[in-house]
Amino acid sequence: MFVATVAEVGNEVPSWVTGFYLVILVAMVLCLAFEDKIHAKKSLIVGTFAGFCLVTETIIGYFTDRAHPMLPFGNIILPNGHEIGLPIYVPAIDWSVITIILGASLFVEVTSRSGIFTWLAIKLTKQSGGDPWRLLLFYGALTVIFSAVLNNVTAMIIVGSLTTVSLSKLKRKDLLLGFLLTEGLLTNIGGLLTLISSVPNIIVGQAAGIGFVPFFIKAVPFVIVATLVTLLQARLTFGVKSLTTEEEKKIAADLVAGFDESESVPSKYFFWCSVCLLLSFIVCLAGQSALPWDLDELGMGFVALFFAGLALWFYKHDVDTFYKAVDWDLLGFFASLFVVIYVMEQAEVLAIIGKGLQEMLALPPQAAQASLLISAAAASSVTDNIPLAAVLAKILATNPIVVGPDGSNPDSPFWWCVIYGANLGGNITPIGSASTVVAMTIIHKNKLPLTFVGFVKVAAAFAVVQIFLAIGYVWLTSYLF
Template sequence: MEHAITHASHGTTLFFTGVLILLIVALALEEKIHAKKSLIVGLFAAALLLLDGALGLLPFGPITLPNGHTLNMPVYIEAIDWGVIAIIIGSSIFVDVTSRSGLFTWIAIKLTKLSCGDPLKLLWYYGLMTVVFSAVLNNVTAMIIVGSLSAVSLKRLQREEQLLGFLLIEGLLTNIGGLLTLISSVPNIIIGTTAGISFVTFFLKASPYVVVATAATIWLGARLFKINRLSDAEEIAAAKQHVAGFDENDGIESQRFFWFGAIMLGAFILVIATTSVLPVVSSLGMGYVALTFALIMLIRYKHEVEQFYKAVDWDLIGFFMALFVVIHMLEYAGVLDLIGQGITRIIGEDGNRFGVGALLVSAAGFSSVTDNIPLAAMLGKILAAQGTAGDSSLWWSVIFGANLGGNLTPIGSASTLVAVTIIHKHNLKLSFGGFVAKALPFAAMHIILATIYVLVFL
């Protein structure tokens, strides 16, 4: 290294904590300052890189690889989670190309006909699909697929005004579904591995909460967004007649490409769901899988692939890249350690009921504004250092808090941010503050239910 890393002073850490608060405020005022999220966070990332570097907090110089070779890589490159970026780009392109086969329209119309045109039934179908997809895929891919299907269904039913409610509910449900299995989210893997929780034990303990929280979310969402069942006999008959006229084969231009798209979608879901156990592929990661499937689908349009690159939301990509850099800089400045110290004081040494509940709420609060992956890793280390037993409810407090905190703000998880991006893609207005206001009742309900469940049943 060119120079040693300087340990951040307490004053420096507090200053950078203030910068984090300022960033949250700037994002909340996004519409008032007329700037895109990527630009706002990008400016903060550039400023924090300069500050961290000037204060000697960053490691500079070549990185030595296991084979003895050196790699000169700027610290902001290392800060970015390229796996997440690859998943978003690959999934977006894969979904956009696959949609040209007519497959998503076919699925959407099938579900719409199954609902008989009843909006509430359709919400339940898509809500349950979101939870299942989030459990077996990653949350971002689940949101991209289900969000696309929802838009098609509601357009067919001429109920586009309800799309905002559908997408917001689905975005929140991705984080509920992410609790279902040990491999559904990275925090689950980190905490589950550290605590020694098996796959079966994790599923058995998490599934009752997921079932209750899913039902409660759809029920509350239906009421808040006025997504009601058809009750009038004439209205029901008219809706049935309306959907009966839908032909799911309308959007299929080539039966061969349709079946190819169907097979590839099934293979995509299967490979993504089993990535962690596949030889070689497990090392390459889900991002590799998403990009590879996207490339395979692009072969169908090999002379005009540039049109599909436009399907990628580059503002979203820029936002995530900058956000990863910001979080990395805050970590070097000791902000995450400060959060960890505060949580350690909250827990106490005896792990009493108050500490268990407070840990869950605190983890949810912090994961709503910072990446839940380093937060989960840090809390896992703290609990392990304290000799916390594997069956302690403290581990579950971190698992629930880290996952559910993503429902508090649009930057709390990748899937909620993707949901907001899809909302904007369909010209529906929802600011940072607007998301918080609409999501707060759901997030509060999720955290209260989780706290009761962990304290009483785990």
């Protein structure tokens, strides 16, 4: 069946070449899934595959059809007619995605030094009065907001660390496992809130042409409902109850009153500047498409880099510290991944996958949406959701059912199926997303007993509820809009 499909699609590319690269793609996905076993970083794994793909596709192109090589070598023609020479792997990378991630992570790294996030976290801890249920509600909300504004890994690190310290102070370490698991699951819900909250959002949003504000408006209702449902489910699952007696309440309130939020703020001036910068950053991202004088053409990536640059002036003598803090492994991974996907596109591998996906998309709309969302969730539960989002975004961007006759339809529910599936699938297993990996790290650091299977047993129930909620929400929004 596979060979027959290849034969149908491959007009110019030999079918064995497409099959070969499909195997390479599967091998790369498997290597990413077993990253811990290989003991190698993602950037190195995918970079190796990218190099291998570029070299082999160049050689195969040379020997099969030298007049029409698979990789389109040559100069790049700019919109103004100028030609520039760039290595083939440079335009293969989606630089708008890379610049958003680089700019946003640098910005967050600097502004978080102001203590703005820790200040808010401690303030809420005190507001809870040490009541476990209120604490879970506040930390849940905090996790979702931080995941949306920062990223899900940083959110998990901040809220998870505070949870460890505050529950230890309240002498309620019996609740720690439940809290950390719930927060881990909520990071992936918070990651759905804005266009730049998670990498799959950025990739799919860029491919679909969804703006920051439309994304936010559509995501907010689902995020609120899913958060509340998850918190209620956590209350029942982990037995998180409110304090009942006045004496218990007084003791708990006295204990959390011992936190001093001002201790985490090194400078009030920098603190308030960071608050202003953060609000301006969000406003600029939201209004980026409406910027005047063609400034919108510079894109969201420029906005992120611009604000990172502004923030770095606060540490003008130590900017190298922040450059070192950038997750270069992640950026190298993305860049390499785009190169691999580009090679796969030239080798018609994406066309083959698209062909298989076509059958799913041709089902009745509700069934098609549910199938795509569940498939994306299942795939992202065992492997990295970024290659999944990148491959699916590339395929869906050329599918007529998704983009319609105009070749562009940001309102298509199928984009949202990939977004929800790729994000929520990370809640099924502890390796499904980077933030659940961090949650497991904190759980093990506190010597709490939770195995891979143990995590799946507990988390799968949450993930299933969230995925069904997402399917219902996609159906509802596709009906309403």
